[in-house]
Amino acid sequence: xxxxxxxxxxxTINAGSSSLKFALYEAAEPLADxxxxxxxxxxxxxxxxxxxxxxxGAATSWKIDASTPEEAIAELMAWLGRHPYHPVILAAxxxxxxxxxxxxxxxxxxxxxxxQLESLSPLAPLHMPHNLAGVKSLWQHLPDLPQxxxxxxxFHWHMPPVEHEFAIPRSWRDLGIQRYGFHGLSYxxxxxxxxxxxxxxxxxxxxxxxxxSGASLCALHRRRSIATTMSFTPLDGIPMATRPGQLDxxxxxxxxQQGFDDKTISQGLNHESGLxxxxxxxxxxxxLLTHSDPTAQLAVKxxxxxxxxxxxxxxxxxxxxxxxxxxxxxxxxxAFIRQQLCEKGAWLGLELDPKANxxxxxxxxxxxxxxxxxxxxxxEELMVAxxxxxxxxxxxxxxxxxx
Ligand code: ADP
Numbered sequence: 001x002x003x004x005x006x007x008x009x010x011x012t013i014n015a016g017s018s019s020l021k022f023a024l025y026e027a028a029e030p031l032a033d034x035x036x037x038x039x040x041x042x043x044x045x046x047x048x049x050x051x052x053x054x055x056x057g058a059a060t061s062w063k064i065d066a067s068t069p070e071e072a073i074a075e076l077m078a079w080l081g082r083h084p085y086h087p088v089i090l091a092a093x094x095x096x097x098x099x100x101x102x103x104x105x106x107x108x109x110x111x112x113x114x115x116q117l118e119s120l121s122p123l124a125p126l127h128m129p130h131n132l133a134g135v136k137s138l139w140q141h142l143p144d145l146p147q148x149x150x151x152x153x154x155f156h157w158h159m160p161p162v163e164h165e166f167a168i169p170r171s172w173r174d175l176g177i178q179r180y181g182f183h184g185l186s187y188x189x190x191x192x193x194x195x196x197x198x199x200x201x202x203x204x205x206x207x208x209x210x211x212x213s214g215a216s217l218c219a220l221h222r223r224r225s226i227a228t229t230m231s232f233t234p235l236d237g238i239p240m241a242t243r244p245g246q247l248d249x250x251x252x253x254x255x256x257q258q259g260f261d262d263k264t265i266s267q268g269l270n271h272e273s274g275l276x277x278x279x280x281x282x283x284x285x286x287x288l289l290t291h292s293d294p295t296a297q298l299a300v301k302x303x304x305x306x307x308x309x310x311x312x313x314x315x316x317x318x319x320x321x322x323x324x325x326x327x328x329x330x331x332x333x334x335a336f337i338r339q340q341l342c343e344k345g346a347w348l349g350l351e352l353d354p355k356a357n358x359x360x361x362x363x364x365x366x367x368x369x370x371x372x373x374x375x376x377x378x379x380e381e382l383m384v385a386x387x388x389x390x391x392x393x394x395x396x397x398x399x400x401x402x403x
Pocket of ligand 1: 214
């Protein structure tokens with residue numbers, strides 16, 4: 001039997017180098033959980049369609065042909081076209097990593113804005129070209145579809161000048177070289193749900209540790225970003241799966257003097273550094289934790305040490321600490337890394353309830369301890385869906401066709 005969903009849907013896209021994650025939400029306030037969620041994985045290398053969630057049942061996956069982001073979008077469109085629910089897409093929202101010094105909030109895309117965003121690609125070469133390829137190829141299939149870009153930088157827009165600026169010559173700063181910060185959609189989501197967990201204390205001095213394969217930390221006060229570890233590009237801050245985190249710029253000058261060209265340096269910084277670079281084994285902490293090899297152990301120690309240092313630095317920026325929040329792949333799933341970080345942070349008053357830490361949900365510190373420590377799952381795609389719904393509603397109102 002053919003079914004049609006009566007409510008039009010919002011499509012969210014997070015297009016990366018080898019995967020394209022998507023979700024579909026009913027376009028009605030308040031947004032409920034996604035009705036469809038999935039990903040096209042291993043694009044260009046044994047690609048497959050991974051349907052994680054749908055209204056009528058179980059997760060399933062199947063092999064496809066997709067060697068580029070454009071072909072991945074074509075696969076997604078073909079799947080939607082033959083789906084028995086005949087989903088009608090009202091608008092699409094994209095996670096776009098860099099908004100540069102122009103975009104302080106989500107924006108409804110047009111060709112001119114897309115061009116502006118393309119000029120920012122060199123600032124986030126791991127992400128931007130893929131993010132924007134998703135927008136362009138969706139327009140090839142649905143030329144009139146409203147599309148919204150939601151920036152990872154926007155949440156940090158109001159950081160104070162001492163956090164925003166670098167101490168470099170004015171003429172360099174005029175080129176837009178400043179601390180932008182990233183993972184903003186994740187921090188914005190956490191800031192929105194914090195009162196459900198912390199009540200009035202949500203407005204206090206909070207550090208959110210977004211620890212995934214890309215990793216950063218953010219200091220929140222009154223639920224706004226006042227400092228963060230990533231800066232001009234997503235390379236800065238703490239060590240990540242394949243990115244080094246903070247690195248003396250003098251090292252790059254030295255590499256140039258040694259004859260390394262830009263492409264090789266960029267490849268090394270984006271794909272061969274971090275946990276992978278240190279261990280020589282893997283950038284995946286889960287895998288490193290199972291290795292007895294000393295280089296694997298050093299990489300894990302290095303990650304914990306520098307994340308702990310970042311917690312100390314952000315606590316200083318906040319003038320104290322009321323709560324520490326763990327989120328993203330490592331933050332939500334690794335009781336061991338959380339335990340290591342809280343043990344090192346005992347000087348800050350960090351303490352864990354070992355059983356709650358093993359369970360890894362909600363408050364994981366004893367009821368009496370301050371700062372409190374929490375695991376809160378992030379939901380960047382829901383943030384994208386919320387922004388997309390709001391901008392689409394505004395557009396439809398302007399056109400005189402309210403939802
Ligand atoms: P990203 O969105 O930046 O790709 P994720 O937030 O999905 O990253 O996190 C991915 C990382 O989470 C993986 O590299 C892996 O190291 C880590 N991870 C996932 N589950 C676990 C676990 N149970 N224990 C330790 N690390 C984990």
